[in-house]
Amino acid sequence: MTEEKNISLEKMNSFRVIHMAKKLISFESKDEVISYLKNNKSEIDDILILGEGSNTLFTKDYNGIIFQSNIKGIEIIKEDNESITLKVGSGENWDDFVDFCVNSEYYGIENLSLIPGSVGAAPIQNIGAYGVEINDYVVRVSGVDLSTNTLVEFSNKDCEFSYRDSVFKKKLRNKFFITSVEFKLYKKLPFNLSYSDLEKLNTSELTISKLREEIIKIRTRKLPDPKSKGNAGSFFKNPEIDENKLKNLISRHKDFKYFKIKDKKYKVPAAWLIEKSGWKGYNDGFVGVFEHHALVLVNHKSEDGNDIHILSKSIKDDVRKKFDIILEEEVNII
Ligand code: FAD
Ligand code: EPU
Numbered sequence: 001m002t003e004e005k006n007i008s009l010e011k012m013n014s015f016r017v018i019h020m021a022k023k024l025i026s027f028e029s030k031d032e033v034i035s036y037l038k039n040n041k042s043e044i045d046d047i048l049i050l051g052e053g054s055n056t057l058f059t060k061d062y063n064g065i066i067f068q069s070n071i072k073g074i075e076i077i078k079e080d081n082e083s084i085t086l087k088v089g090s091g092e093n094w095d096d097f098v099d100f101c102v103n104s105e106y107y108g109i110e111n112l113s114l115i116p117g118s119v120g121a122a123p124i125q126n127i128g129a130y131g132v133e134i135n136d137y138v139v140r141v142s143g144v145d146l147s148t149n150t151l152v153e154f155s156n157k158d159c160e161f162s163y164r165d166s167v168f169k170k171k172l173r174n175k176f177f178i179t180s181v182e183f184k185l186y187k188k189l190p191f192n193l194s195y196s197d198l199e200k201l202n203t204s205e206l207t208i209s210k211l212r213e214e215i216i217k218i219r220t221r222k223l224p225d226p227k228s229k230g231n232a233g234s235f236f237k238n239p240e241i242d243e244n245k246l247k248n249l250i251s252r253h254k255d256f257k258y259f260k261i262k263d264k265k266y267k268v269p270a271a272w273l274i275e276k277s278g279w280k281g282y283n284d285g286f287v288g289v290f291e292h293h294a295l296v297l298v299n300h301k302s303e304d305g306n307d308i309h310i311l312s313k314s315i316k317d318d319v320r321k322k323f324d325i326i327l328e329e330e331v332n333i334i
Contacts, residue, residue, distance in 0.1 A: 001025065001032045002070075009062070013053035014116060014226035017305035021048075021062040026070045028091075030144055030151060030179040033067075037149045044146050048334065049174050051118035052093070055125065055232050056332045059305040069120045071179050074100065083186050085139060090120025090178045094127075102212045107189035108137045110208050113215040116226060116233070120178040124168045125330065126161045130215060131194035135161035137185060141168075143178040152176070164237050164330055222293055230299030231290065235312055236270045236327040249323060270319075270327055271295035277318040287311050309333060 003025050010018045027033050037044065046064030050056065069091040078085040084106055088097055098113050111132040121127075126135050138161075141154040160167040168176055191211055193199055197218050201211075224231050241249070243264045250256050257272040271294040274280065280294040287307045290296040297308055297315075316327050 001027055001036065009053070009058055012050060013056055013058055013305075014230060014232050015057055015299045015305060015308060016226070016230035017058055017299065017308070018303040019058040019061045019305060021066050022064060024066045024068060026068045027177075028070050028072075030071070030142075033144045033177055033179070034149055034151075037144070037146065047146060047174055049177055051090075051121035052116060054116035054226065055121065055330070056334060057232060057305050057308055058334050059309045060334070062334060067177055069118065069177070069179065071120075077182060081187065083184055085182055085184045087180050087182045088119045089180055090118060090143070092119040093117075094119055094122055098212070101185055102208050105187070105208055106185035107187070107208060108132075108185040109134070109183070110212050111192055111195075111215055113212045114219045119181055123159055123161070123166055123178065123181055125164045126159075126166050128164070130198060130218070131192045133161070133163075135159070135166075137183045138181060139184045140182040141178055142180045142182075143176050146175050146177055163240075223296060224290055224292075224298060229290075231296050232331045234270070234295045234330050235297045236274075236295060236316075237330045238267050238270050239273075239325050239327060241266050241268060241325065245324075253323075268325065269295075273319045273323055273325060273327070274315055277315065277322050279315050279318070282311075284311075289315070 003023065005023050007021050007024045008018060009021055010016060025036065043065055047067050048062055048064055049067045071089040071091040073089040074097065075087045076084060077087050094117050095114055097119055098109055102110055109132065111130040112127060112134065115127055115129060122134050123138055123141050126133050128134065135156065138156050138159065141159055143152060145152045191206060193201060198214065201214060223233060240261065246258060246266050258266045258268050261267050274289065274294040279289045281291040282289045283300065286300055286302040288298050288300060290298050297312060299308060312329065319325055319327055
């Protein structure tokens with residue numbers, strides 16, 4: 001366990017804004033978490049859990065204690081001819097784990113290549129990309145309930161996964177410290193090529209490594225690298241609307257973009273709503289909207305996360321006025 005006081009968060013958030021935290025504690029095992037909480041009961045209401053900060057926007061200094069996982073390791077729990085179950089420390093980097101699985105030919109999560117962040121954060125918003133969501137592969141999530149200081153396990157069903165959501169993002173936010181995640185992967189599985197840019201791939205020559213490379217190419221083309229331009233991927237979720245609203249919007253906007261998700265429910269690309277509201281490529285010299293993808297807010301040179309927050313509120317306001325749709329933030333705003 002390491003403990004640091006009055007620490008700059010600049011290198012711990014992908015927007016690269018410069019705010020401070022009063023205390024940061026990094027844990028290397030679940031036992032360290034339990035023993036720390038035993039001795040510091042009064043602190044539990046001040047805890048903020050942070051992974052690699054790639055889905056977090058700090059808008060001010062954090063005057064409490066940040067808990068971070070440095071719990072490492074990949075352990076085989078079960079293996080047979082068809083599948084393998086791996087238990088992974090929450091402090092492992094997500095893409096290093098995907099890379100390990102691709103190299104070992106464990107199929108399932110290759111479409112989730114290059115998503116930034118930690119393994120421990122992956123279940124929080126049920127990370128997803130290119131037709132795959134992590135809830136299809138999570139068997140169990142283990143961690144410490146910070147209110148009772150006990151070890152608790154969540155089955156896949158207990159996690160209440162849905163689009164960019166889970167029980168951990170709602171009522172257990174900052175109340176449950178994930179220490180490991182178990183994934184069931186497969187020795188062979190048909191590739192998921194449902195995303196439009198993947199449909200054109202030649203399936204007879206496709207391997208798991210080639211698919212990972214393709215995904216990396218698409219992502220590099222569409223999304224800015226946080227190392228060179230501060231961002232947190234999609235700032236908002238793609239909103240869901242019903243049939244009545246859809247009909248109304250189509251009658252007002254002839255080129256309205258949407259796709260059906262289930263009976264009488266439709267999803268609208270938030271990027272399209274933002275672009276049509278005139279924000280794509282906006283740049284006030286400090287913060288802006290990425291010129292190649294309207295759903296990505298970028299930090300050009302601001303030190304204050306509040307600048308991004310103010311911009312996001314203006315965008316949200318314009319989209320509401322133009323389309324009567326209220327965008328919901330995907331990013332965790334502190
Ligand atoms: P953080 O930002 O540190 O934390 C996110 C949330 O998880 C917070 O609420 C935090 O409290 C909680 N948390 C973190 N660790 C733990 C833990 N051990 N226990 C309990 N709670 C914890 N996301 C997608 O789903 N799909 C994408 O395609 C995608 N693309 C992206 C592209 C870019 C360029 C960027 C910058 C981000 C992208 N994201 C995407 C968002 C982000 O990568 C994911 O949300 C990722 O899972 C965040 O991981 P993190 O460790 O950085 O989390
Ligand atoms: N579009 C525009 N303008 C743009 C960009 C896109 O109108 O500037 C339209 C296009 O018509 C496109 C549609 O929006 O068909 C969807 O765009 P894209 O395929 O890039 O995906 P997205 O809906 O913007 C979602 C996830 C991403 C994930 C990709 C790929 C959400 C909120 N975002 O983005 O996840 O990588 O699909 O599956 O669901 C993240 O969560 O941070 C993230 C990057």
